[in-house]
């Protein structure tokens with residue numbers, strides 16, 4: 210047998226039909242659903258009289274629109290948001306899919322809830338009408354975002370029409386330096402490859418620095434594969450993976466666990482398998498990074514200065530000019546001189562327990578800068594509960610952070626958590642696009658520890674100086 | 677779905693790179709539970725002032741491009757969120773084709789489900805088409821999906837690649853779900869075998 214990559218193996222195990230032209234029907238093991246990209250798909254089923262083919266493999270949770278303030282039990286004020294969440298309540302019930310409503314402690318961001326509940330397992334195919342489905346690749350699952358027409362297609366057929374992507378390897382050799390995290394790895398990779406560098410590929414992340422990461426860290430890395438343009442990001446499962454999965458509510462148990470484990474252990478890239486593209490970074494070369502512009506590829510070490518647009522090539526020159534104007538920055542300005550007024554810690558990139566621990570380690574016994582608006586939005590109700598149990602919530606509250614309920618919140622600002630015009634935010638989320646966190650709001654992407662440091666000093670800060 | 681065979685239309689130049697789906701349709705408009713009506717908010721933040729008046733310099737607000745059916749865009753068009761609201765907004769406005777050097781994966785797929793043809797061409801070709809688009813309403817660009825060509829108003833023609841299956845569906849206005857359900861037997865067989873092999877799923 211010819212050697213295969215991890216991606217090849219998962220792909221081959223899920224092809225339900227292959228047409229003469231190579232177009233495949235890929236069987237989908239888990240379909241995650243949220244309120245923003247699904248209403249039109251369920252409506253499509255109703256209009257055509259179709260049902261959900263595999264409701265037991267379909268999991269729904271509202272996250273994008275839900276308020277994260279402590280009084281949310283009294284309902285959603287914004288009428289359109291309320292209608293979307295109510296539509297999901299109804300669709301989940303009518304079509305009989307697994308559901309975690311707003312009132313459930315397990316509710317949270319779909320990409321945090323899936324792994325937490327053991328729905329996401331190695332070797333699976335996982336899709337969701339959301340680009341950050343790539344997160345689940347951390348388990349060695351082939352996971353990617355789809356559009357609403359495809360959501361409807363998966364609901365109706367439990368398959369997706371796909372042609373195979375190419376294989377790309379991103380290897381991070383060696384060990385990370387102190388103060389450098391999974392978020393810095395994933396941003397550094399995008400800085401290296403550009404936002405279109407992964408287009409047409411599925412990335413497998415490997416190397417010592419990746420192996421050393423916890424599941425939380427691996428999810429952070431894979432989460433942003435999409436910002437690098439890739440269809441999906443993957444990390445081969447290992448002992449860290451099995452330890453995380455074991456005992457979760459929907460993970461296999463007993464003899465099934467053993468059978469599953471036997472298969473999972475075959476999920477690695479064969480030694481002689483060929484990748485179409487290889488990128489290698491040394492972990493020692495990665496610094497804590499921030500974004501200065503309006504694309505996730507606009508990445509620099511925190512020790513750097515705002516670049517001169519003239520230093521770029523082609524269409525990027527104008528894009529950089531536009532970005533500096535939008536961000537209100539001047540070329541040559543030190544990144545650590547950039548003053549911020551808002552800090553957001555949360556999202557499916559960095560809303561897990563480990564992220565909150567990293568922030569708390571910096572914030573312990575400290576206060577945020579006067580006038581700073583700072584919020585922590587745990588990725589799920591269970592992450593929130595655990596952080597309270599570990600005493601992290603007290604550290605945040607004492608430091609002056611708002612301690613919120615779970616949801617997407619200011620990651621995309623569909624709920625009332627938004628930046629006002631001209632406000633500048635250090636955010637642990639994944640997108641710094643124009644308007645992403647609010648009209649004319651300005652976003653600098655950072656790790657949770659860097660966000661915490663900035664909250665204290667009031668400007669972008671090298672977290673290593675606070676450790 | 678509407679069929680796409682040939683198109684002769686005005687092309688609007690949008691040389692900016694990395695035009696993301698938040699720019700194409702900002703999230704404040706994602707709260708609808710319908711598929712239609714997004715066209716008026718296409719490129720909303722680039723197109724309108726906060727008071728709702730039009731920003732004159734924005735390309736689709738210029739008299740020459742108000743009826744544009746084609747966009748010629750910078751690299752990596754449609755990156756970001758998976759929102760299908762982006763192609764819904766483009767289609768609702770009347771855009772039927774987008775030309776760029778590259779597209780984000782999910783956006784690219786979403787286009788085909790909504791009767792929009794995304795065309796990938798090398799930089800040199802996109803440069804020529806961009807110049808042609810800059811001529812405005814006096815110049816019409818021609819797209820022939822069957823022949824897989826884009827032709828400028830001066831008659832210069834570029835061939836493009838497109839997946840045969842996607843082309844077939846677009847040319848015939850076929851619904852993917854109907855096509856897949858024709859293969860229900862294959863899915864049944866696969867599902868039964870997978871349930872044996874991986875019962876924990």
Ligand code: SF4
Pocket residue numbers: 272273318319320339341556557558616617620621638639
């Ligand atoms: S947290 Fe942000 S990126 Fe993640 S699913 Fe929610 S909106 Fe999308």
